[in-house]
């Protein structure tokens with residue numbers, strides 16, 4: 001082997017070694033600076049806990065020894081879910097399980113629900129999981145002003161009312177080390193045909209979470225935001241009834257996970273001290289390339305993934321734009337054919 005080759009090999013291995021060491025240091029840094037995440041014996045308030053992701057999260061909380069309150073509108077579903085959640089308890093005699101019926105789009109109802117929960121459990125909320133939300137996809141011009149207002153109302157207003165009140169209470173009671181978990185979506189990172197209103201609401205959640213992560217350090221309150229991809233839930237089945245075919249085709253690239261898989265991955269991210277949590281590779285690509293000034297989960301890996309996304313998303317975006325225009329042409333043709341017939 002010539003000296004030139006030796007120098008080249010040593011350089012390549014030094015660079016790769018350097019990257020590996022930097023990645024390990026970053027991993028160590030995240031773990032050492034992570035706020036303690038333990039829910040045992042704490043009052044955990046889970047909105048949307050009667051089905052789908054919220055129920056899976058509440059069941060995991062029960063397994064971890066928490067006192068769990070679930071909130072939603074339909075009482076029969078809350079009752080059934082609470083039994084399933086109780087069945088997961090690790091110390092059933094010591095843990096409190098309650099449900100509260102409330103429509104979180106109403107400020108008054110949100111306040112009442114919180115007070116009722118605190119009264120039933122006999123202690124303030126220390127862990128907040130804001131899971132309630134929905135998706136009502138459709139072509140923008142076919143959506144009504146009610147559809148567009150409703151999505152912000154439940155996904156954004158229904159979240160911020162409760163979070164605002166809980167934070168005020170935590171600060172007044174000088175409770176340290178609380179955690180607030182927001183639920184955004186893969187669609188909290190990028191916009192997609194058929195999801196205009198939904199994306200706006202999930203971007204809003206990301207903005208709220210990012211701002212509060214910074215601001216609530218003042219009171220030692222920890223903020224996280226989970227960005228799930230497709231989850232097989234009753235909500236997902238419902239949204240598919242109005243989802244345009246083009247949207248289904250584009251998002252078909254995402255395999256989807258069960259609520260239990262998502263919850264498990266979310267808790268892993270919480271324990272690691274991540275701010276922006278993702279549980280599938282596609283959402284990770286979007287997280288890394290959209291991260292702005294969000295904290296990295298691993299500065300080296302995130303930068304590498306961001307580089308891959310930066311390149312891969314160019315052809316993908318061109319393909320999406322092309323598919324949308326082709327879809328329009330097809331629709332136009334089928335309309336004029338119906339007219340001719």
Ligand SMILES: NC(=O)C1=CN([C@@H]2O[C@H](COP(=O)(O)OP(=O)(O)OC[C@H]3O[C@@H](n4cnc5c(N)ncnc54)[C@H](OP(=O)(O)O)[C@@H]3O)[C@@H](O)[C@H]2O)C=CC1
Pocket residue numbers: 047048049050051052053054071072073074075077102103104105131132133134135154158183184185186227228229230231232233234235236
């Ligand atoms: N499923 C998916 O593919 C994805 C979902 N997400 C997000 O995850 C979260 C959970 O989704 P998923 O489990 O699919 O949803 P589901 O529709 O299956 O469950 C939603 C839960 O929220 C409750 N809820 C809805 N509206 C209100 C309201 N106005 N007041 C109080 N509770 C309400 C529902 O109960 P009730 O109707 O009785 O009130 C139910 O418990 C949502 O924020 C969603 O946007 C993010 C990415 C992907």
Ligand SMILES: CCCCCCCCCCCCCCCC(=O)[C@@H](N)CO
Pocket residue numbers: 134135185186187228229230231236239250251252253254282312313316
């Ligand atoms: C080389 C690059 C390839 C990139 C492929 C990208 C594929 C797009 C995946 C879109 C996934 C959307 C999940 C939406 C989840 C959600 O929030 C809704 N179900 C509403 O509840």
